[in-house]
Amino acid sequence: xxxxxxxxxxxxxxxxxxxxxxxxxxxxxxxxxxxxxxxxxxxxxxxxxxxxxxxxxxxxxxxxxxxxxxxxxxxxxxxxxxxxxxxxxxxxxxxxxxxxxxxxxxxxxxxxxxxxxxxxxxxxxxxxxxxxxxxxxxxxxxxxxxxxxxxxxxxxxxxxxxxxxxxxxxxxxxxxxxxxxxxxxxxxxxxxxxxxxxxxxxxxxxxxxxxxxxxxxxxxxxxxxxxxxxxxxxxxxxxxxxxxxxxxxxxxxxxxxxxxxxxxxxxxxxxxxxxxxxxxxxxxxxxxxxxxxxxxxxxxxxxxxxxxxxxxxxxxxxxxxxxxxxxxxxxxxxxxxxxxxxxxxxxxxxxxxxxxxxxxxxxxxxxxxxxxxxxxxxxxxxxxxxxxxxxxxxxxxxxxxxxxxxxxxxxxxxx
Numbered sequence: 413x414x415x416x417x418x419x420x421x422x423x424x425x426x427x428x429x430x431x432x433x434x435x436x437x438x439x440x441x442x443x444x445x446x447x448x449x450x451x452x453x454x455x456x457x458x459x460x461x462x463x464x465x466x467x468x469x470x471x472x473x474x475x476x477x478x479x480x481x482x483x484x485x486x487x488x489x490x491x492x493x494x495x496x497x498x499x500x501x502x503x504x505x506x507x508x509x510x511x512x513x514x515x516x517x518x519x520x521x522x523x524x525x526x527x528x529x530x531x532x533x534x535x536x537x538x539x540x541x542x543x544x545x546x547x548x549x550x551x552x553x554x555x556x557x558x559x560x561x562x563x564x565x566x567x568x569x570x571x572x573x574x575x576x577x578x579x580x581x582x583x584x585x586x587x588x589x590x591x592x593x594x595x596x597x598x599x600x601x602x603x604x605x606x607x608x609x610x611x612x613x614x615x616x617x618x619x620x621x622x623x624x625x626x627x628x629x630x631x632x633x634x635x636x637x638x639x640x641x642x643x644x645x646x647x648x649x650x651x652x653x654x655x656x657x658x659x660x661x662x663x664x665x666x667x668x669x670x671x672x673x674x675x676x677x678x679x680x681x682x683x684x685x686x687x688x689x690x691x692x693x694x695x696x697x698x699x700x701x702x703x704x705x706x707x708x709x710x711x712x713x714x715x716x717x718x719x720x721x722x723x724x725x726x727x728x729x730x731x732x733x734x735x736x737x738x739x740x741x742x743x744x745x746x747x748x749x750x751x752x753x754x755x756x757x758x759x760x761x762x763x764x765x766x767x768x769x770x771x772x773x774x775x776x777x778x779x780x781x782x783x784x785x786x787x788x789x790x791x792x793x794x795x796x797x798x799x800x801x802x803x804x805x806x807x808x809x810x811x812x813x814x815x816x817x818x819x820x821x822x823x824x825x826x827x
Contacts, residue, residue, distance in 0.1 A: 464646070
């Protein structure tokens with residue numbers, strides 16, 4: 413059974429050109445993933461080191477054992493929503509047991525071949541879910557783009573609104589906004605320059621923008637927030653404590669469902685973005701994500717999922733194989749142990765600009781217009797799914813979208 417989940421040599425880049433492409437993609441994603449991992453680690457109530465440990469361990473294991481060659485895994489904002497109340501009630505010491513239970517549940521889903529269910533989710537709902545995710549990613553960048561602390565609130569749109577109000581009250585940080593604009597300009601202009609001058613060596617636009625804007629900030633001594641202190645240590649083995657087993661069972665189930673749903677949808681969206689004819693293996697993806705969550709939670713991290721923002725950056729950076737996600741984990745490990753002082757100087761506004769650009773690519777206005785021009789029932793399901801994902805949460809947004817699609821489809825077929 414488990415040998416069917418084992419990685420194959422053919423799934424990794426096997427020539428120099430592909431290897432270089434995967435290396436550059438992995439490096440680009442790692443720079444994007446670094447502040448997110450640290451931020452989610454702190455937001456969850458654990459620590460920056462916990463977030464970074466999760467990105468490294470889960471990122472590596474899910475890349476090797478998962479079912480998608482594009483998926484990049486790690487801590488996510490959706491996961492922190494579930495973890496925060498658990499940590500508040502039971503403390504950080506509950507995470508190893510919680511992650512172990514959740515990970516075993518996800519692996520069980522793989523063993524019982526439940527991953528194929530994701531292929532039955534209507535594509536209209538998947539597109540609405542994807543738009544909702546892209547909007548959430550954009551909203552999460554508002555504090556970084558404005559160069560201030562995030563406002564109060566739990567939902568992304570509430571936090572973004574309060575952050576904007578605080579920014580106007582305190583006075584806009586024009587330097588930070590300027591950096592965001594320059595980052596976006598370089599990110600979207602670079603592909604045109606590559607085509608115009610027929611450059612043979614492919615360098616991702618995100619990576620070019622990151623390097624050039626960081627240099628500009630340093631050369632002109634622009635006073636702007638940077639990534640800052642990076643943990644230079646990783647977690648160690650934490651023995652699970654099962655004192656509150658019954659109380660942790662329901663949160664573990666929610667974590668398992670979120671890890672499964674978010675990872676499978678992320679992998680499916682990645683195939684769509686890459687126009688990949690060779691589709692991901694859903695049950696194998698569940699196995700990899702379950703294994704990643706168990707290992708990360710037992711070694712000082714937290715439960716992880718496939719991260720659509722990082723996965724999308726990976727696809728847009730022209731990753732060739734799953735080796736790109738492996739390189740992403742290796743680069744994060746190198747940063748944590750060796751290059752932390754240098755990477756700490758990267759402006760956070762650059763990260764915001766890169767993720768705003770990625771969100772725009774995910775949104776794909778042309779695709780949105782096509783979805784809205786379809787039948788009225790499909791357009792309604794698309795819009796409601798997107799709004800529910802932003803306003804409520806990922807799982808409920810998906811559930812509402814599927815239920816509405818089924819109801820509208822049956823209603824439209826009635827004579």
